[in-house]
Amino acid sequence: xxxxxxxxxxxxxxxxxxxxxxxxxxxxxxxxxxxxxxxxxxxxxxxxxxxxxxxxxxxxxxxxxxxxxxxxxxxxxxxxxxxxxxxxxxxxxxxxxxxxxxxxxxxxxxxxxxxxxxxxxxxxxxxxxxxxxxxxxxxxxxxxxxxxxxxxxxxxxxxxxxxxxxxxxxxxxxxxxxxxxxxxxxxxxxxxxxxxxxxxxxxxxxxxxxxxxxxxxxxxxxxxxxxxxxxxxxxxxxxxxxxxxxxxxxxxxxxxxxxxxxxxxxxxxxxxxxxxxxxxxxxxxxxxxxxxxxxxxxxxxxxxxxxxxxxxxxxxxxxxxxxxxxxxxxxxxxxxxxxxxxxxxxxxxxxxxxxxxxxxxxxxxxxxxxxxxxxxxxxxxxxxxxxxxxxxxxxxxxxxxxxxxxxxxxxxxxxxxxxxxxxxxxxxxxxxxxxxxxxxxxxxxxxxxxxxxxxxxxxxxxxxxxxxxxxxxxxxxxxxxxxxxxxxxxxxxxxxxxxxxxxxxxxxxxxxxxxxxxxxxxxxxxxxxxxxxxxxxxxxxxxxxxxxxxxxxxxxxxxxxx
Numbered sequence: 001x002x003x004x005x006x007x008x009x010x011x012x013x014x015x016x017x018x019x020x021x022x023x024x025x026x027x028x029x030x031x032x033x034x035x036x037x038x039x040x041x042x043x044x045x046x047x048x049x050x051x052x053x054x055x056x057x058x059x060x061x062x063x064x065x066x067x068x069x070x071x072x073x074x075x076x077x078x079x080x081x082x083x084x085x086x087x088x089x090x091x092x093x094x095x096x097x098x099x100x101x102x103x104x105x106x107x108x109x110x111x112x113x114x115x116x117x118x119x120x121x122x123x124x125x126x127x128x129x130x131x132x133x134x135x136x137x138x139x140x141x142x143x144x145x146x147x148x149x150x151x152x153x154x155x156x157x158x159x160x161x162x163x164x165x166x167x168x169x170x171x172x173x174x175x176x177x178x179x180x181x182x183x184x185x186x187x188x189x190x191x192x193x194x195x196x197x198x199x200x201x202x203x204x205x206x207x208x209x210x211x212x213x214x215x216x217x218x219x220x221x222x223x224x225x226x227x228x229x230x231x232x233x234x235x236x237x238x239x240x241x242x243x244x245x246x247x248x249x250x251x252x253x254x255x256x257x258x259x260x261x262x263x264x265x266x267x268x269x270x271x272x273x274x275x276x277x278x279x280x281x282x283x284x285x286x287x288x289x290x291x292x293x294x295x296x297x298x299x300x301x302x303x304x305x306x307x308x309x310x311x312x313x314x315x316x317x318x319x320x321x322x323x324x325x326x327x328x329x330x331x332x333x334x335x336x337x338x339x340x341x342x343x344x345x346x347x348x349x350x351x352x353x354x355x356x357x358x359x360x361x362x363x364x365x366x367x368x369x370x371x372x373x374x375x376x377x378x379x380x381x382x383x384x385x386x387x388x389x390x391x392x393x394x395x396x397x398x399x400x401x402x403x404x405x406x407x408x409x410x411x412x413x414x415x416x417x418x419x420x421x422x423x424x425x426x427x428x429x430x431x432x433x434x435x436x437x438x439x440x441x442x443x444x445x446x447x448x449x450x451x452x453x454x455x456x457x458x459x460x461x462x463x464x465x466x467x468x469x470x471x472x473x474x475x476x477x478x479x480x481x482x483x484x485x486x487x488x489x490x491x492x493x494x495x496x497x498x499x500x501x502x503x504x505x506x507x508x509x510x511x512x513x514x515x516x517x518x519x520x521x522x523x524x525x526x527x528x529x530x531x532x533x534x535x536x537x538x539x540x541x542x543x544x545x546x547x548x549x550x551x552x553x554x555x556x557x558x559x560x561x562x
Contacts, residue, residue, distance in 0.1 A: 109176050111176070112175040155208075158197075169184075190222075204265060209264060210263055211264060219247065277335040279405050281401060282401060285324070287324050287400070289381075291323065297322070299350040300348065303348060306335065309336075316329050359396060360397060369405040377402075377403065381398065443495055444495070447493070448488070448491075451485055455485070456551065464478040465506060465509070470502075499533070500530070505526070508548075530559075533558070537558065538556070542554045
C-alpha cells in the first residue's frame with residue numbers, strides 16, 4: 001500500500017502541474033482587463049450612520065476632536081528646509097554614535113564599526129490632516145494634527161499626532177577579523193503620540209530654555225533589517241520579539257512621566273533667581289557724623305538696599321539736629337544670591353529744600369555672614385566706593401548695625417488634616433486651632449500678578465492691579481487701552497508668622513490718563529484665602545473677578561519659610 005500511495009501522488013502531481021499551468025496561460029492571454037473605476041467621493045454630511053462608523057478610524061483627529069488643529073501651513077517651510085534638516089540630523093547621529101562605536105572596537109574580535117550610508121531619504125516631510133492610509137504608500141513623514149494646551153505655568157505644551165514612513169538608507173558595517181558584515185535598515189515606520197513642552201518661557205530668544213519630550217502612549221515601530229541581502233525580520237517570531245523589546249525599552253526611557261530634556265539656552269543666561277532667604281538689618285546708631293547744615297548740625301537718615309534689586313531702598317526715620325543719632329530700627333531685605341549680593345548703606349542729611357546731601361556710605365558683602373548668626377558691624381563711612389582714593393581723608397563718622405542672614409528652608413511647611421474655617425473662599429482642608437497655635441516661623445509671601453482677561457470698564461480701559469495685604473498697598477504698572485493686560489510683576493511681604501486664615505485682596509482698577517471727574521474706576525476684585533498657599537507652598541490659578549461680567553485675573557502666590 002505504501003508503494004501504491006506514493007505512485008498515485010507522483011502521478012497526480014505530474015498531471016496536475018502542467019494542466020494548471022496550461023489553464024493559467026489561457027486565462028492570462030485571453031482574459032480582458034476591466035477598467036478601473038474612480039472611487040466615489042461624497043461629503044461627510046451625505047453619509048449615513050453605518051457609513052460613518054465604517055470610516056471613523058480613518059478620520060483624522062482634527063475632525064473627530066475639535067481641540068486638535070490642522071498644521072498645513074508648515075508644508076512650505078518643511079519642503080524648503082528638508083535637505084538641510086536631513087544633513088544636520090545625519091551629522092548629529094554620526095557624531096553621537098562615533099564614541100559609542102569606539103567602545104566596542106577591539107572587543108569581540110571587532111576591528112571596525114562605521115555607518116557606510118546614512119540618509120533619511122529624499123522625500124520631504126509633509127504635514128497634513130487627511131486620511132493616513134493614502135499617505136503611507138508615498139513614504140513621507142507628517143504630523144496629522146496638533147493639540148496645544150493652555151496652562152497657568154510659564155510653558156507651552158503641544159501634543160502632535162506623528163506618523164512617519166520614509167525611505168531612509170542606513171547601512172551599518174561591522175568588520176569581524178577580515179569579514180565585513182553589513183546591516184541595512186529599510187522600510188522604517190514610526191507611529192507616536194508625544195507631548196512636547198517648551199519651558200520655561202524666558203525673555204531671551206528663542207524665548208524658551210528647554211524642550212521636554214515625553215510619550216503619551218507606547219510607540220509603534222516597524223522596520224526591515226537586511227543582513228547579507230536577506231530580511232531577518234521575516235523569520236517567524238523574531239519580528240514580534242524585536243517589536244516588544246523596542247516598545248519596552250523606549251517606554252522605560254520616555255513614556256510619561258519619564259521625559260527627555262533637550263537644553264536650548266545656557267542655564268546661566270536665563271536663570272531666574274528666586275528668593276533664598278531674608279536679611280535682618282538693625283540700624284543701631286551713627287557717631288561723629290559730618291556737619292552739613294549752616295548751624296553746625298545735620299538731619300541724618302539711612303537708606304539701605306541690596307545690590308541687584310530693583311525694589312525701592314528702605315529708609316530710617318530722620319533725626320533732626322543730631323550728629324550722634326540713635327535709631328534702633330529693624331528692616332528685612334529679601335536675599336536672592338548671598339554669595340554675590342552686597343548690602344549698601346548710605347547716610348544722608350535731610351534738607352527741606354533741594355537735594356539731600358550724602359554724608360557717607362559703606363558696603364557689607366553678604367558672604368561674610370554666617371547663616372542664623374547675628375553679627376555686629378562698626379563701619380567707617382566713606383565718600384564713595386573707591387576705597388583706595390587718597391584725595392579724601394576726611395573722617396565722616398561711623399555707623400553701627402547688626403546683621404542676621406536667615407535662609408529659607410528647603411521644604412515648605414506642610415500641614416496635615418483639615419484647615420479650619422468655614423469661609424467658602426478658602427480650602428476645605430486644614431488644621432485645628434490647637435495645631436495652628438504651635439505653628440511659628442517667619443517667611444516670605446511672594447505675590448506674582450501675571451495678568452487679566454476680559455476686564456471691561458464703563459468709561460475707560462487703562463487697567464492696573466492693586467495688592468492689599470495687612471495694611472500694605474502695592475500697585476502694578478498701568479497698561480493703556482486694553483482688556484487683556486499682562487503685568488507679570490512680583491510683590492513680596494516679609495512676615496513673622498505663616499498667614500493662616502488670612503485673605504489677600506487684589507483689585508483691578510482703571511485710571512483715566514487725562515483730567516476727568518471719574519478718573520478711577522473699579523474693574524473687579526478677588527479675595528484669596530492663603531490657607532492653601534501655606535499648606536502647599538504655592539498656588540498658580542486664575543480667579544473670576546467679583547463685580548465683573550467676564551473678567552479673570554491670573555495670580556501666582558508662593559510661601560517660603562525660614
